[in-house]
Amino acid sequence: MTLDGLDPSLSQPKRLAxxxxxSAARRVDFSFIRDQLKLSxxxxxxxxxxxxxxxxIETTKTGRGPTRKTWxxxxxxxxxxxxxxxxxLQRLINPEPAPEPSAAAGAPPTPRPIPRPAAG
Amino acid sequence: MExxxxxxxxxxxxxxxxxxxxxxDEARRSLDLLKTTRHATEIEGALPLTPLWYGAALATTxxxxxxxxxxxxxLWLVATITAIxxxxxxxxxxxxxxxxxxxRSVTTNLIVFFICWMVLAAxxxxxxxxxxxxxxxxxxxxxxxxTTLALVGAIALMNxxxxxxxxx
Numbered sequence: 001m002t003l004d005g006l007d008p009s010l011s012q013p014k015r016l017a018x019x020x021x022x023s024a025a026r027r028v029d030f031s032f033i034r035d036q037l038k039l040s041x042x043x044x045x046x047x048x049x050x051x052x053x054x055x056x057i058e059t060t061k062t063g064r065g066p067t068r069k070t071w072x073x074x075x076x077x078x079x080x081x082x083x084x085x086x087x088x089l090q091r092l093i094n095p096e097p098a099p100e101p102s103a104a105a106g107a108p109p110t111p112r113p114i115p116r117p118a119a120g
Numbered sequence: 121m122e123x124x125x126x127x128x129x130x131x132x133x134x135x136x137x138x139x140x141x142x143x144x145d146e147a148r149r150s151l152d153l154l155k156t157t158r159h160a161t162e163i164e165g166a167l168p169l170t171p172l173w174y175g176a177a178l179a180t181t182x183x184x185x186x187x188x189x190x191x192x193x194x195l196w197l198v199a200t201i202t203a204i205x206x207x208x209x210x211x212x213x214x215x216x217x218x219x220x221x222x223x224r225s226v227t228t229n230l231i232v233f234f235i236c237w238m239v240l241a242a243x244x245x246x247x248x249x250x251x252x253x254x255x256x257x258x259x260x261x262x263x264x265x266x267t268t269l270a271l272v273g274a275i276a277l278m279n280x281x282x283x284x285x286x287x288x
Contacts, residue, residue, distance in 0.1 A: 016150055020157030025165050025217045032216035036160055067213055086154060092147035 005088030007081050009054045014039065014047050019082050022057055022074045030059075030070040048072065056081055163285050165219030166228065167278055171210070175271035177203040182236065183264045186243025239267065 010016050014037065021033050034044045051057045056078030060071045074082075184200040219225055246263060253259075 011150075013150070013153060017153050017157045020154040021161045024158040024161035024220075026220050027218045028161065029216040032161075032164065036157065071218075082154075086151065089147040089151050093144045093151070 005084065005091065007085045007088075009050065009056065010082065010085045012047075014043070015051055016085075018044070018047050018051065018072075019056065019074065019078065022072050023079060023082055027060075027071040027073045030072060033072065051078070054078075054081075160286050161217055162219065163282060165217040166225060167282050168211075168215060168217070169279050169282055170275050172272050172275055174207060175273075175275050176268045177207050178236075178271050179264055179267040182240050182243055182267060183260070185240055186247050187260065243267075 010019060017037050018033055021036060022028055030044065030048075033039075034041060037044070039047070048057060048059065052059065056075060058073045058075055060073065062069050062071065181200050181203045184196040184203070187196050243263070247260070
C-alpha cells in the first residue's frame with residue numbers, strides 16, 4: 001500500500017477493470033474479460049498473472065478440446081484489496097476536511113465515515 | 121485495431137510508478153471504470169444473450185409436457201428431453217459469467233419459473249378440454265406457434281435490452 005492507501009497492483013486501469021469484472025461474479029470466463037476490455041490474449045494473461053502473483057485472483061480450467069475454458073475467480077484477499085483501493089479512491093475525491101483549531105491543539109479528531117461506492 | 125479505452129500503455133506488464141498526488145479526476149475515472157465493468161458483468165450473469173431458437177425449443181418443451189398422455193407417449197417424451205438437453209448443452213458451452221447467488225437472482229428465477237408454470241397450466245387445461253374435438257391438431261399447432269412467437273419476441277426484446285445495457 002502507498003501512503004494514500006492506493007494499491008499499486010490495482011492502479012493500472014487494465015488490472016482495475018479486470019478486478020471490477022471478476023468481483024461482480026462468482027467466476028468469469030477468460031474470453032468475457034478479454035472481449036469486454038478489448039485486450040489481446042497475451043495482454044490479459046499478463047494482467048492475470050500479475051493479479052494472481054499478488055494473490056488477488058485464482059484461475060481454474062474446465063472441459064477439453066474446443067470446450068476448454070479458463071475461469072477467473074476473485075480471492076478474499078483480492079476482494080478486500082479492491083474494497084480498500086476503492087475507499088482510497090473515494091477519499092481522493094472527497095478528502096477529509098482540515099482539522100479544526102481545537103483538534104490541532106490536542107483534542108482527538110471526530111471520526112468521519114468513509115463513503116463507499118455503490119455495489120454494481 | 122479498435123481502441124480499448126485504456127490509452128497508450130507501451131508495456132502492460134511493467135509496474136507504472138505510483139504518483140502520490142493522484143488527482144481527484146483520475147480517482148473519479150477509476151471509480152467509474154470499476155462501476156461500469158461491474159455493471160456489465162452483472163448484466164451478462166443475469167441475462168446472457170440467448171439465441172432465438174430457444175423460443176421454439178421452450179415452446180416444444182411446454183407443449184410436449186402439456187400433451188403428454190394424450191397421444192404417443194414416447195414421441196412427446198423424446199421431444200421434451202431433446203429440447204431440454206440441446207438447450208442445456210448450448211448453455212453450458214456458451215456461459216461466460218456465473219453470477220453470485222443473491223436475493224435478486226432468486227427472485228428473477230422465481231418469476232421465470234412462475235411464468236413457465238402458468239403457460240404449462242394453460243396448455244394442460246387446453247389439451248384436457250379439447251383433445252377429443254375435431255381439428256385439435258390444427259389448434260394445437262396454432263397454440264404451439266403462438267407460444268413460440270411469444271417466446272421468440274420476449275427473447276429478442278431481452279437480447280436487445282442486454283446489448284443496449286452493455287453498450288452504455
